[in-house]
Amino acid sequence: MEYDFIIVGTGPAGASVAFALAQSPKQPKVLILEAGGLNDDKSLRTDGQRWLTFLQQDLNFGYKTSPQEHAGNRQIDYSRGKGLGGSSAINFGVFTVGAKHDYDTWAKLVNDEEFTWSCMQQRFKKIVTFHRDIPEGVDPKYASPLAKNHSSSGGGPLHVGYAKEWEEDLIPTLDLLSEGAGYPLNPDHNSGNPIGLSVLISSAYNGVRSTSKDLLGSLPENFTVKTFSAVEKVIFDGNRATRVVTVDGDTFLASKEVILSAGALDSPKILMHSGIGPLDQLSEYQIPVIHPSPFVGQNLRDHAFVPLVHQRKPGSSLSTRSVFYGSLKRQEEAMKQWQKDGTGEWSKYACEVGIGFFKLGERFLTSKEFERLPESEKEYLRDETVPHTEVFTHFPFHWFFPGGDFPRGDEDKLVDYSCFLVFLYNAQSRGEVRLQSRDPKVPLKFDPKFLGHEFDRRAAVESLREFIERAIESEGFKKAVVRQIVGPEGNSDEKLLEFWQQAMSSSWHMTGTAKMGRDGDEEAVVDEEFRVRGVKGLRVADMSVVPVLVSAHTQGVAYVTGYTCGEKLLKEYDLL
CATH class of the missing domain: 3.50.50.60 (FAD/NAD(P)-binding domain)
Known part of the structure; x- marks a missing residue:
């Protein structure tokens, strides 16, 4: 053979x-x-259930990290996909390409122009077919990618784009972050410069998720x-x-x-x-x-994130997701509709989110932890296209709540809530994977050493603090909120770091x-x-x-x- x-x-x-x-x-x-x-079960491609596929044991190697010293000695989920499609069959369907400077730095490090952004962008166009359609009536300021940055026809077999129908509170949330918190909008996070707030380009199209x-x-x-x-x-x-x-x-x-x-x-x-x-x-x-x-x-590196979850006042948002997620009957009917033609509520809820890549302010850039970085790393972080943190909206957190006992409202209905994820980028920790058996069926020992570097702890604290100060404490957000469900107990360095240690997850971006x-x-x-x-x-x-x-x-x-x-x-x- x-x-x-x-x-x-x-x-x-x-x-x-x-x-x-x-x-x-x-x-x-x-x-x-x-x-x-x-991995040929059609339902695995349901766009709105992309958040749940990694829970299926036959699709997931089920890896865990070793106990993490700077995260309460917790073993953190290190899921990896199994079966045709690999991890693309169980991931959350986020299709982002990063910063132009990432690739140009890669090319410089290995002394090969083939890894520059200009070369890599052409390869994306060969792999991907991008569908730029957005719902009728949506202002193009939220999503208006330039054709030159994408292959919209004649591209590859991987179909990516925007959901056909967006949840009712998506645009108000983007407005809250842009107008209320002052974050700039970016109509295309896959242009080579991701800085700003965008509507997510997903590895999905027409209600069906795409995989490798x-x-x-x-x-x-x-x-x-x-x-x-x-x-x-x-x-x-x-x-x-x-x-x-x-x-x-x-x-x-x-x-x-x-x-x-x-x-x-x-x-x-x-x-x-x-x-x-x-x-x-x-x-x-x-x-x-x-x-x-x-x-x-x-040289193991990874991104990590923490969730911020708040219960909203009745009638304070346009969202109807709590009604959908609170009704098993409605979800079952929606699955029948999706199986029929790929439409319905499973092609709406949790199929479109907001995503923002941002620079942090002077408090971060003048910190002693930043100043102690090598000059090459500081130069990299100062590039105009390289973000320091990411914010993600509309995460369906009730599926991941510890113990599965998410707060319920009257008549045992799911409470209306908002969930943002705040990401740590550019971690300086270097973890490792090590042999722990001669048996090839035994996985390696995975130790990413999360928060093991002083810079990572400073970046984690400042990423969370800045988002809380700008968005969570804004008047528009506070007046719509009943209480915090998941979040830090204070805004001091100690309380913010403590929350990271207790609540952080891997982003499954092992590199x-x-x-x-x-x-x-x-x-x-x-x-x-x-x-x-x-x-x-x-x-x-x-x-x-x-x-x-x-x-x-x-x-x-x-x-x-x-x-x-x-x-x-x-x-x-x-x-x-």
Whole structure:
């Protein structure tokens, strides 16, 4: 069973590698291995239920972090998707691409212009078809993307855009934040400059969520996809990768290359079980060494967030979501409607939100924690396109309330509430993933070291404080609120940090555990061609190689990372 290329993983990165190789008229023989199943239940694509798919155990590896020292020793959810589509099958459907400067910094770090924003933006247009339609009567100031920044026709098979119907209080919430709190509007967060308040571009269209499985839907016959084929390790002849072995003992041959796209938590595991990794860990678990690579599993970075939830006064908002979410009968009827034609209330509620990427003020920029950063990091943070924090509106928090006992109103109806998420960006902590068993079925130990750096604690505190001062304490918001349901007990540094420690969650944006770098970068696991240093015939193409914590929810970054690797393979092997 020999193939030219073997791709491990069908998440956004792996599917994009395959999608690029499928453009070759020379028809290389490609095998794609997926640890999970087909994920072919239609209901998994219900747009309004995108928040619940990750709770399904058969779709989720169910990872947890190690106890976090600076987060109350809590083990924090580190969910990763399983099955065709990978994590895009269970994520929250946020399609953001980040800041122009993120990509230009990436290109500079690895000394390759292929990673600049101008190049990456063209690749997004090949992967994505963007639907710019917004509900009739909505002022274009809230969403008016320029055609030059998107592929609106003739793009790729991944369909993204705006919900057809928006909840009644979405525009009033944006007005509250823009007019009442002074946040600027941005009509297109995917233009390369995300700064400002936008209506979210989702990985969904016409009530149906999109996943990376869509990139695999029309692969030619020279491609083979095998599900329930979790990879244990790569086998080498000398220092050349020639085979992969699954945990069930199946072996597949690769005449040209093996490409690992198992994600930032699992690609390092496969590398280490293959004999590529830190010598001390390989030695501890008696794994034969193929090539010592001390930074495999290092440099883990991530975003994190906390929720702010408030009960609203009756009649103070136009929202009808509490009525919908408070009625199981109504939800069941809505699902029947969605199954019929993709319309109805499951294509309205929690299908459109507001998203804002913002700079913090002088209090943050003049803090001692900011001043102590390396000059290169301060320069990066001062770039006009790089945000310091993110705010997210309309999160359906009642589904995630501790113990599931969300406050109810009269007649046991769900209370009307607002929920904002406040994100920590540009964390300076460097976590790690480590071997903890010789058994390849045992996951690595995941330690992101959340809030472990003094800058992260300052940025977390100031992000939360500034949003509370500008928005939560504004007259327009206060007059509509009954009480705080979830939030800090005060506005001091101590109380704000305490709330982060008690309530923070990962954003599931794990990055950097097999970092890409130029020649001479001792921390680089792969080079700018995605090739694993020290061996031949093996590449890694997923978020583990990205050397920048991109200012975005990272599924979009994973897509374009995989496609970039695929293009490099097409060029190197003369497949066009």
